Amino acid sequence: MSAAPASPQSAPDAVTLAQDLIRCPSVTPADQGALGVLEAVLAPLGFRCERLKFTAPNTPDVENLYARWGEGPFGENKGPNFCFAGHTDVVPVGDAAAWSVDPFAAEIRDGQLYGRGATDMKSAIAAFVAAAGRFIAARDGKIPGGISLLITGDEEGPAINGTTRVLDWLKDKGETLSVCVVGEPTNPLRLGEMMKIGRRGSLTARLTVHGVQGHVGYPHLADNPIPKLLDILSALKSRRLDTGNAHFEASNLEITTIDVGNPANNVIPANAKAVLNIRYNTEQSSAGLKNWIIRTCEAVCGGQGENRALLGTRFDLMLEDGAMPFLTKPGPFVAAMAEAVKEGTGREPELSTTGGTSDARFIQAYCPVVEFGLVGQTMHKVDERAGVDDIRALSKVYEGMLQRFFDGLAVQR
Template identity: 50%
Template sequence: MNDVIKITQDLIRCPSVTPKDEGAQELLAALLSDAGFECHHLPFGEGEERVPNLFARIGASGPHICYAGHTDVVPPGDESKWTYGPFNPEIKDGILYGRGASDMKGSVAAFAAGAIAHVNKNGAPENGSISLLITGDEEGVAINGTAKVLEWMDENGHIPDVSIVGEPSNPDQLGDELKIGRRGSLTCVVEVRGRQGHVAYPERADNPMPRLARVAAALSDYEFDTGNAYFPPTNLEITSIDVGNPTENVIPNAGTIHFNIRFNDIWDSDGLVAKLHEIIAGLSDDYQLDTRCGAVSFLTQPGAWSDVVSSAVEEITGRKPELSTKGGTSDARFIQAYSPVVEFGPINNSIHQIDEHAKVEDLENLTVIYERIIELYLAQ
């Protein structure tokens, strides 16, 4: 059996700080090729922006289950603060330490080991396919990673019927949460304008500051919705209010409010932008609103696919995972446009930290869970 811990350790030894790979995907491709997977190396981007990606598939027909993950990691920070060093995977008291142990080389190793175990027991699937979509660009700008691989998969007949992202989804224990969607993110800046002038001659100026304050209050107070069964309410947070006025006797020309909205599936970004214009235009004639949608919101309706994953998790851990949409964005935001996608992976309490770690037992159980998911899904 391919040992999940050995694979994780081998991957951690590759210092694949985004967007570097340092042999991580080559190592994975070698393992998968040996088990009969057809591997495609799919680098996208030029020069400094070149990102390594790997797509591996076994089986030619549907139903097709795809695992998505990344082999890049965030920088280690001050390496001298690590107990064993970030790229020196050590096990102490049943805990494996190293950058990527949880986010998410341990997860990638668990799925690879689980899928290989399934193939070793059952042979290559005759009716069905198993694939892995591995990017080196998840922790970076995410331009030349999953989004581009999906386009390639679409052009080459590799779009899966269901997908699972192996990001660390569990807050404390394996089996806590199964993510079935994510909120969207809209980053905005509004400039409220007036006319500059001398504080002693306010009739010749138009001070935008009171309007700026009213706009800030109105944005912050607005109740977009009250949430629904799977999502918390849409929330707007002001991150900065700036005037940049160094003087005490000049009425400023304009001021800006920076804010971010995390929105549920009741809204899309166009609808939100229209609502923002309505709120702001009601208080200020002269303004400019700029927005950037970092992620759309999505929900994979609970049903056949989430049931398969949920029952495999419950079988192995004895815990029924809560269906959740909490947390930041992941590459599931790209995958949701092509197939139903859920997220289940390691514990996230040490990710991006010094001494990132994962319990050996959890990675072993995760391997069995992924193998069971494959088994249950392909048996349908």
Template identity: 55%
Template structure:
């Protein structure tokens, strides 16, 4: 637990129920992964001042950077509603290409600019502001609100949410439902709630040949022919046709290399890397077995190859539509005037870890500019997300207690 953070932190120069001001303050903390950069310290001060019990555990793993995380809770009763997110951001890239300071939090024409503005300091700020506003208005409300905020989502994701969840569970914390504030909306705040995510599996394929002179092909064995044959076999038949809530799984070759600078030499080896984003038809194990089967059949006795798969913790999962999913969608519809689609598209997120502890859905701001130069978020979207989260909290605790 932090040592009297409210006493050691400077007095806030803004109202923490203002999602725009809080987003600006977070953006101005240069928390490029894995650096904490002052972002978690700011949230610590804000939440501790509101009566939250705050912890900032640091997790380690050989070969990876140490990462600081934050867990905060107010209330001692069930149900426990969890708000999850991350404050680490990707590097700014070419800072000279930015038209506004990447950590300035500048607002122009109703748009707030800065690295992490939409991915996902804006989401964290809006949800923190909503939780504070809700608890100030309902100080004796039964139930608890907890925050799981990591500094390792944009990095290896080894010392972040996955360990923070285990740490909390070992302390006896039990969670009922969670909302993760990732930027889920493609174009408008009414677009999309994510109720699941596809898994990710990366494979490395190597085809062996025999190096030789192009003019004497009978003395060589060109591995490129074998590579083309094997990759064609992987792509010839769809992995599946999709499910009720998932698109078909897709395999994409991401690199192909022979490392050959000479034009008159048949190479000795060809290498390829592929990534598969898979739905809930598959597990990493069953998918790897299917890939191995296709390669084995295509290779026959003529293509010499090896295939290996990177370890993955990105599995496909689905939070089945039901009362909680409907509650989130209802809150979005009530504040935006349009019911959002329920989606499982996109990449992976830390929801893949949370789903093992409680049902989780994702909803956040518009994500058009995440990881881009001049990343930004509309001020109106921050206000909308705060209102949606505030409405959701009220409905959730009322429903849980039969009010």
């Protein structure tokens, strides 16, 4: 762990730091120096930095960073701890020739910073670091608590050796987080439009229906699995799961692939496969959805449990939880963060739970969490970019969040 200097240096420029981070081609799971760039800026500001490398079988090793400003060693914090969470890993650039710029050159054109990670989400990390530096300097280091950054290199990957492992490490150290802001891009079109206060859950079902291969001219000697698979999918898709609630849109089930792999038009296949995903709100539960899927498969294929192979068509089903739904209920913390957004952008943000998943799904089990970042129009796309003015405005929003938190407006749910 790097030692804190006697007095913090001046805050970095958010746009310049964003450029330095983008120039590190940190495609998951490679770090390529991105965390080192952050350490080199955070340490002079007074942050103690801990590099955390985690491994797990059949997954790539991942470098992570936990940095904290404030008195006392880990587990002996004085006052609340405001955490910012983000990731320095990025998705691949795709066809580099399709870009109008070098994806890792961090070029600024017409007020836009181009590069992979400009929106998702290196610029947001840079914006928070700059905000924290200004805030610490403005208070002359007299802050009743800690400021921390939890930065992973595994958000765009399997998410196994990243945020979850860092959170476990913090728990083992006795380190607590009071609240957390995740810097994912949350705004549809303009900065300040939307702040995320929750996310829907994600459940994936991988279904294989087994039949008996045979000649299409002799169907009585075969058992075609395709009609049964389609009947299962039709039954699942036809149910309206719910209509949503005050904070969540309706749950939805989507069939993402159907595969048979049969090259012959005169052969009844032996197996038929499908994958589906359910994005569900707090009206549903993982256990309830899983039971419903299993019962539907049994009703179509015949038989139950171990007897289904004898009484009807056999099926295999794998059910995988991607995330559980969560909501940070509106209260002092949410209100204070929304006020900072309005002050910094002139727009009152919609409190939303839309979109996919993020590492907030892990952090919510430890402390209240909201998400606010840049406009997400170009994330994961060719010519990903963020407005320079937006980056600077986002940094002002983060500074306002810190001010409100430490002024006592948002230290509880």
